[in-house]
Amino acid sequence: MRADRFTGQTAFITGSAQGMGFQTALDMAKEGASVVISDVDEEALGQGAEILSRQGAAFLALKCDVSDPREVEAAVGKTLETFDRLDILINNAGILKNFPIEETTDELLRQTIGINVMGALYAIRAVTPAMKRRHYGRIINVSSICGKMGDHSTTYAYGASKGALLSVTRSVAYQLGPFGVTCNCIAPHAVMTKLMAYWDEGRKKDAAEKIPVRRLGTVEDMSHLMMFLASPEAGFINGENVNINGGYYMD
Numbered sequence: 001m002r003a004d005r006f007t008g009q010t011a012f013i014t015g016s017a018q019g020m021g022f023q024t025a026l027d028m029a030k031e032g033a034s035v036v037i038s039d040v041d042e043e044a045l046g047q048g049a050e051i052l053s054r055q056g057a058a059f060l061a062l063k064c065d066v067s068d069p070r071e072v073e074a075a076v077g078k079t080l081e082t083f084d085r086l087d088i089l090i091n092n093a094g095i096l097k098n099f100p101i102e103e104t105t106d107e108l109l110r111q112t113i114g115i116n117v118m119g120a121l122y123a124i125r126a127v128t129p130a131m132k133r134r135h136y137g138r139i140i141n142v143s144s145i146c147g148k149m150g151d152h153s154t155t156y157a158y159g160a161s162k163g164a165l166l167s168v169t170r171s172v173a174y175q176l177g178p179f180g181v182t183c184n185c186i187a188p189h190a191v192m193t194k195l196m197a198y199w200d201e202g203r204k205k206d207a208a209e210k211i212p213v214r215r216l217g218t219v220e221d222m223s224h225l226m227m228f229l230a231s232p233e234a235g236f237i238n239g240e241n242v243n244i245n246g247g248y249y250m251d
């Protein structure tokens with residue numbers, strides 16, 4: 001792994017105040033990228049900014065609700081104004097709530113699709129002109145094992161939202177590939193972030209026992225994969241979905 005892999009490049013990561021999005025921002029900054037962390041959680045955003053600042057990273061921390069296209073356009077505009085280029089977009093923002101099908105409200109359906117799917121569509125649209133102009137880009141969508149398997153236990157809209165990202169990835173890969181822009185997707189499972197705080201110790205132990213490598217995922221595992229897909233070296237990988245689940249689900 002080259003220490004300067006992202007020197008001169010700018011990465012915009014949604015929902016990146018914490019969890020795997022933040023870890024990826026931090027790791028990319030260590031490898032030379034200017035990074036934009038953006039989120040609705042302003043307290044976590046402040047904490048993330050402090051860590052990046054201590055590392056001496058070139059960064060912006062922006063409040064950005066991905067379900068609002070104006071906020072996404074504004075955040076992308078600010079990124080370009082500050083760093084003059086945008087090489088990498090990671091659509092990482094997501095929510096997951098637990099409700100049986102019959103108790104899922106209209107609001108939760110709208111919110112889940114609005115953030116997990118519309119957010120990615122808005123961000124891809126917003127970055128496309130800048131990426132096309134420079135004939136370079138790496139777009140990564142964070143889907144989920146639930147996008148492929150269906151969702152066992154959380155709202156059924158979550159699986160739907162993550163499945164949609166698989167298709168979005170392929171459409172973008174077809175349409176932006178000729179402009180030097182690749183689009184890929186990752187499908188994680190069992191990473192103990194805030195999103196997964198509802199898993200108790202018993203569930204974690206049970207899940208780890210069912211994963212062939214006998215452990216849960218880490219934010220570093222996710223970051224390593226996203227950094228590879230975001231790197232110049234990954235230019236011939238386009239429209240792929242990469243399972244990252246220790247072998248729990250293979251296809």
Ligand SMILES: NC(=O)c1ccc[n+]([C@@H]2O[C@H](COP(=O)([O-])OP(=O)(O)OC[C@H]3O[C@@H](n4cnc5c(N)ncnc54)[C@H](O)[C@@H]3O)[C@@H](O)[C@H]2O)c1
Binds near residue numbers: 015020067194
């Ligand atoms: N943790 C896992 O096991 C797992 C598995 C599969 C997929 N994922 C996906 O990974 C992505 C990152 O999640 P994580 O596990 O790091 O959890 P996380 O909760 O640490 O990160 C998600 C972030 O998204 C932010 N967010 C929520 N709504 C937003 C909005 N409207 N606009 C902008 N940001 C918003 C949250 O504030 C949070 O910081 C999500 O898309 C999630 O669905 C996670």
